Amino acid sequence: MTETPVVVIAYNRPDKVRRLITRLSTLKPPTIIFAVDGPKPGRQEDELKVQEVRSLVELINWTDRVETRFQPTNLGLRTAVTDVVSHAVSLHGQAIIMEEDTLPGANWFPYAREMLERHRDNSRIEHISGYNLVPQRFxxxxxxGSRLTRYPESIAWATWDRAWDKFDGSLDWALNASVAELARIVGSRAGALRWKQNFADAEANRISTWAYRWIASLWSRDSFVLSPNQNLVTYAGYDAGTHTLMKAPWSELSLYEGDLRQSLSGTADLDPRADEWVGKRVFAENPFGVARGVAITAALAARKMNRNRRVLAQRGLS
Incomplete structure (x- = not known):
């Protein structure tokens, strides 16, 4: 199999990064790319936390194949993620990506590596997820073992250069796609309208997201995500996430303890029932979600305005 690096994407949460590295030390991935975004200007506490996170690279002592990618200044989530993923796949042809607030189960890396190998030349699949939210009854x-889905999970995932090289950060397709075109993908007009809101928030930089741009890239090519039907990763980002406004309206599933690869057939099919659950429960693809999206957009706009005012005040321009 092709050597596959595990990319750790971190910023300013040393406790979570330490916990992730401790878990990685039991799984011992042989190649690590440790990426840490730079501190925000004028925030001494942020700078100290970023320095502490960077120092944790010393805990990665089970392999000598460790690359650091420390940004001197703050790029923001959107640019920081796209930068290191582009770097990783350009060197290795594929990568497994872990955000700082995740904990991989024992089966995530074996599953990701086998799926990367098995579907390397399957242009229909461009993303492999490790975090499954959908309960068995749905x-x-x-x-x-696996299903195809339209919805990529962005906290623990894997991809190839052949897919990531087509990443389009401009959102041109998303902003110009018709409601009917989006409805064909997500299954409902309400869902299409909700995604129009999401893409507009991303384009206006009300949220710093690479994930919506990646979703749009996948949808523009009518490509799919391979997802496990069991959960292989734990997430712990809702207590102190920079871009988290509310707690998730679902319950996280327990980690799967078996070897998921034993239940895999040669193909995986799209599961419309599971996608309907994700669309409604996770992305609020319903009339209430559209109405709530208006309020979320207003809250994001207000937060962005206040942030800009603080920056101007720090520069003595207000």
């Missing part, structure tokens, strides 16, 4: 075939 799956069409829970006994099958």
């Amino acid at each position: 799956l069409s075939n829970g006994l099958e």
Whole structure:
């Protein structure tokens, strides 16, 4: 198999990074790219936390194949993620990506590596997820190890250079796609309208997201995500996430302890029932979600305005 680096994306949460590295020390991935975004200007506390996170590279002592990618200044989530993923796949052809507030189960890396190898030349699949949210009762075939989905999970995932090289950060397709075109993908007009809101928030930089741009890139090519039907990763980002406004409206599933690869067939099929659950429960693709999206957009706009005012005040321009 091709050597596959594990990319750790971190910023200013040393406790979470320390916990992730401790977990990685039990799994011992042989190649690590440790990427840490730079501190925000004028914030001494932020700078100290970033320095502490960077120092944690010393805990990666089970391999000598460690590369650091420390940004001198703050790029923001959107640019920091796209920068290191582009770097990793350009060197290795593929990568497994872990954000700082995740904990991989024992089966995530073996599953990701095998799926990367198995589907390397399958242009229909461009993303492999490790974090499954869908309960078994909402799956069409829970006994099958994997399914295809339209929705990539962005906290623990893997991809190839052949897919990531087509990443389009401009959102041109998303902003110009018709409601009917989006409805064909997500299954409902309400869902299409909700995604129009999401893409507009991303384009206006009300949220610093690479993930919506990646979703749009996948949808523009009518490509799919491969997702496990069991959960392989734990997430702990809702207590202190920079870009988190509210707690998730779902319950995280327990980690799967078996070897998921034993239940994999040669193919995986799209599961419309599971996607309907994700669309409604995770992305609020319903009339209430559209209405709430208006309020979320207003809150994001207000937060962005206040942030800009603080920056101007720090520069003595207000």
